Every structure is written in structure tokens, then in C-alpha cells.
Amino acid sequence: MQRWPHAHGGPLGAGDFRHTPEDFRVTELMDFVPEGHGEHQWLWVEKRGLTTDDLCRELAGLCEVAPRDIGVAGLKDKQAITQQWVSVWLPGREAPQDLSDALAEKGVRVLASVRHPRKLKRGVHRGNRFALRVSGEAVAHPEFEVRWQTLIRDGxxxxxxxxxxxxxxxxxxxxxxxxxxxxxxxxxxxxxxxxxxxxxxxxxxxxxxxxxxxxxxxxxxxxxxxxxxxxxxxxxxxxxxxxxxxxxxxxxxxxxxxxxxxxxxxxxxxxxxxxxxxxxxxxxxxxxxxxxxxxxxxxxxxxMPGKPRLEWDITPEQAKTEGGEASVWLHFDLPRGSFATGLLRELIAHPLL
Known part of the structure; x- marks a missing residue:
């Protein structure tokens, strides 16, 4: 994306994000909840180190269904901790008893399991909630918080x-x-x-x-x-x-x-x-x-990022006096189809942005 121009003067310096999956957290936002009955088993899952396609393939195999019987609202990052709904069409039968344990071996935690009459369709979610840990010289820049507030105000x-x-x-x-x-x-x-x-x-x-x-x-x-x-x-x-x-x-x-x-x-x-x-x-x-x-x-x-919040992990002053590197958690919501990288590239320079 570096070939396309920035809106607010370009990044403040080099930065790092997603150093570990725990530094990049995404939670799917929905405007409704499953009804508690029906032919589709909806699972609220947390995955680590898997793409959504990986998750769907694992789930189809474990439940012995065709890939088309798996439904998701959106695709989530691989190198991240992400939470999302996924549905499995299981008419007249229950999910395997050992499904949660089998998924756990693949890096997936089942947080909730609820029935619903319909398959989960692409794009029905409202958006995603992000919590990103960012570090590097850009974070230590004296204008970092000012730039953050500019992005929140102007988009x-x-x-x-x-x-x-x-x-x-x-x-x-x-x-x-x-x-x-x-x-x-x-x-x-x-x-x-x-x-x-x-x-x-x-x-x-x-x-x-x-x-x-x-x-x-x-x-x-x-x-x-x-x-x-x-x-x-x-x-x-x-x-x-x-x-x-x-x-x-x-x-x-x-x-x-x-x-x-x-x-x-x-x-x-x-x-x-x-x-x-x-x-x-x-x-x-x-x-x-x-x-x-x-x-x-x-x-x-x-x-326009929703519900924005900046939370210092290690302030620049602490990094100077105690050693280490300044880092900050950025919290915000984005509508479906939008990318957190669009916000990050206005703050930091990184090869993936």
C-alpha cells in the first residue's frame, strides 16, 4: 500500500505491530444473537495462528460435513487472536462430543455453542473491534498522540x-x-x-x-x-x-x-x-x-474509527528511564470490509503497510 498516498502527512517513523499474535486482537461485532434452536450449530470461537479458511476446513472434517455447510460472517487474520461466529449445518444431529477438545488441539477455543435456524452468511456482521499493540520509533515521537487524535477526528x-x-x-x-x-x-x-x-x-x-x-x-x-x-x-x-x-x-x-x-x-x-x-x-x-x-x-x-481509545503500555518517558521500547495499545471499532492497516499506515512505517 506504500504506493498510495497518505492523508495526514505520512507515518511518524518506523513501527512494529503484530510482533506476536497476542499483540493483534480482533472481535467480531454482531447486531443479533442465535435463537437457541434450529438445524445449524453456531460456535463462538477464539482462534490463534489459523486463517478463517483453515478453521472452516478443520471444522468440516471434524463434523463430517461438506465445506459448503460451514458459514462465517467474515475472514479474520491468521497472526492474531480473533473471536468470531462460525456455523455448521447439522440437521437432526448434534456436534461431536469431543469437538471442543479436537479444535483446542488446532489452536481454537470454543467459547459458546448455540443453535440457530439459518446458516451464517458472509457480511452479516456489523464490524470488528480491534486491540492492537504498537511499538517502535513512531510511538516515541512527540506528536504520536496528536496524530492519533487527528485520525479520530478527521478519519x-x-x-x-x-x-x-x-x-x-x-x-x-x-x-x-x-x-x-x-x-x-x-x-x-x-x-x-x-x-x-x-x-x-x-x-x-x-x-x-x-x-x-x-x-x-x-x-x-x-x-x-x-x-x-x-x-x-x-x-x-x-x-x-x-x-x-x-x-x-x-x-x-x-x-x-x-x-x-x-x-x-x-x-x-x-x-x-x-x-x-x-x-x-x-x-x-x-x-x-x-x-x-x-x-x-x-x-x-x-x-471513522469507532470507540477509539489509546492506552500506554510503556510510555516514551518510561522507556527512557527504565529501558526498553515505548509501546501503546490502540482500541477501535471498524465497520465490516474495512482494514485496520488503513489506520496504522497513517501512524507507522512498516513493510506490510
Whole structure:
């Protein structure tokens, strides 16, 4: 992600995060709880050192079900301590008695087990709660807390994180090859390569608006997203420019960028012209996505961390007098589909950011 610009002057110095899985904690946030009955066994689990796909494969094998019978709301990091719901379709039977013990051997703790009538679907969670331990020279910078407060007040660019593009960005090359040839389901069963291409194009639009200093201001033809919801609206003249500016400044609304696909008519005027540049610059990606039949969507350009809190582990002053390295815990909530790396890259320089 280093090729895309920052919003607040760039990182304050080198930093480290996720030194151990215990330094990176993620808890899934849901707006509902399982009903206590039904054909699906929902498990609230805590995993360490496993991807969500790893977890699903282990669970399918232990419960003797097909992978399609496993449901998750979202994918969680491997090098982290993460808590999330996962469902298993078990009509007319119970989960194996030794399931918790068998999962524990794989680094998974079952914290709760409840029945529910329906499979857990992707994207039904509200978001994720993060607790990250960060250290390094950036943390010792005298402006670190000031920068943190700036990010909380003004938000950060809602980039798709580097994990979306694979090791050294190799997924983008794979996506381009598939789209040039003509996307086929058998070549990309999970749709990962389509998602990679759309993520790249979105980041390109966001980067262009950052360079033009209009990523958090209103252009003509803007499509706005209401903060914390999936609702969008296009300016129709019913609100004055001053009112829109106030709502933007307060974080109530955000400009949006395109998730490329068919039916892109939502934006117009300046915004449509800016986004259409993508079709000229990256025609193979744009045309390939349209031919694949992907439906166009919108995504907020700005991300506002919720429930932010900074908690010093070792202050810079303590590090100077007692030895060691300054470190801090950053606590915040993010909506689903957003990446903690978007916030971290505005604070610290790190090879993975």
C-alpha cells in the first residue's frame, strides 16, 4: 500500500505491530444473537495462528460435513487472536462430543455453542473491534498522540488493505490475466480475483482524490454514504453546500468511490469524470469486470474509527528511564470490509503497510 498516498502527512517513523499474535486482537461485532434452536450449530470461537479458511476446513472434517455447510460472517487474520461466529449445518444431529477438545488441539477455543435456524452468511456482521499493540520509533515521537487524535477526528482513507492483494501484490497480476482471458467461475471459485481487481481500482480513485485534496470534501455529482450504515444518497440541491460541508466535517457522511462493475450511473458530473479515467487507464480490468457481470457498488472513501481509545503500555518517558521500547495499545471499532492497516499506515512505517 506504500504506493498510495497518505492523508495526514505520512507515518511518524518506523513501527512494529503484530510482533506476536497476542499483540493483534480482533472481535467480531454482531447486531443479533442465535435463537437457541434450529438445524445449524453456531460456535463462538477464539482462534490463534489459523486463517478463517483453515478453521472452516478443520471444522468440516471434524463434523463430517461438506465445506459448503460451514458459514462465517467474515475472514479474520491468521497472526492474531480473533473471536468470531462460525456455523455448521447439522440437521437432526448434534456436534461431536469431543469437538471442543479436537479444535483446542488446532489452536481454537470454543467459547459458546448455540443453535440457530439459518446458516451464517458472509457480511452479516456489523464490524470488528480491534486491540492492537504498537511499538517502535513512531510511538516515541512527540506528536504520536496528536496524530492519533487527528485520525479520530478527521478519519483515514478507507483503502483496501495489502492482504487483499496477496503476497507482494501477486493477486493483481493473476486477476488481470483472468480478466483479459475472460473470467470463468472455475478459475476463481471464491471470486477473490474479481474482488482484487475491484479493490485496486477503488484504491486508485481514492489515491487520485487524496492527491487532489478532495477525498473528504464534496464534488459535484457526489454519492454520499451515511456513516456506519449502508445507506447512500446523491446530492439533489435540497441541502446547501454549507450543510453538506458541516456534515462532512462532523463525520456524519462520506464521499464514496466505485467498486467497478455494470451499471455505474449513480455518480455524475465531476465525480463521474474522475472515475471514468479508470476506464482509460485500466481498460482490461474495467472491461473484464463488466464482462464478468459484476454489479457496480459504492464504498466510502473515508473511515471513522469507532470507540477509539489509546492506552500506554510503556510510555516514551518510561522507556527512557527504565529501558526498553515505548509501546501503546490502540482500541477501535471498524465497520465490516474495512482494514485496520488503513489506520496504522497513517501512524507507522512498516513493510506490510
Amino acid at each position: 483515514v482513507p478507507n483503502y483496501f488493505g495489502p492482504q487483499r492483494f496477496g503476497h507482494q501484490g501477486h493477486n493483481l497480476g493473476r486477476a488481470r490475466a483472468v480478466l483479459v482471458r475472460g473470467w470463468r467461475k472455475r478459475d476463481d471459485r471464491s471470486g477473490m480475483l474479481l474482488s482484487t481487481a475491484r479493490s485496486f481500482l477503488f484504491n486508485e480513485v481514492l489515491a487520485a482524490r487524496l492527491k487532489a485534496n478532495c477525498w473528504a470534501t464534496a464534488l459535484s455529482g457526489e454519492v454520499f454514504a451515511l456513516n456506519g450504515t449502508g445507506s447512500r444518497f446523491v446530492t439533489d440541491g435540497s441541502e446547501s453546500a454549507e450543510t453538506l460541508a458541516q456534515r462532512l466535517a462532523s463525520g456524519d457522511i462520506h464521499p464514496t468511490g466505485p467498486l467497478w462493475g455494470t451499471g455505474r450511473a449513480e455518480a455524475h458530473a465531476q465525480v463521474a469524470q474522475l472515475e471514468q479515467v479508470l476506464a482509460t487507464r485500466w481498460p482490461q480490468l474495467c472491461e473484464g469486470l463488466e464482462k464478468a457481470g459484476v454489479k457496480a457498488e459504492r464504498r466510502p472513501l473515508r473511515l
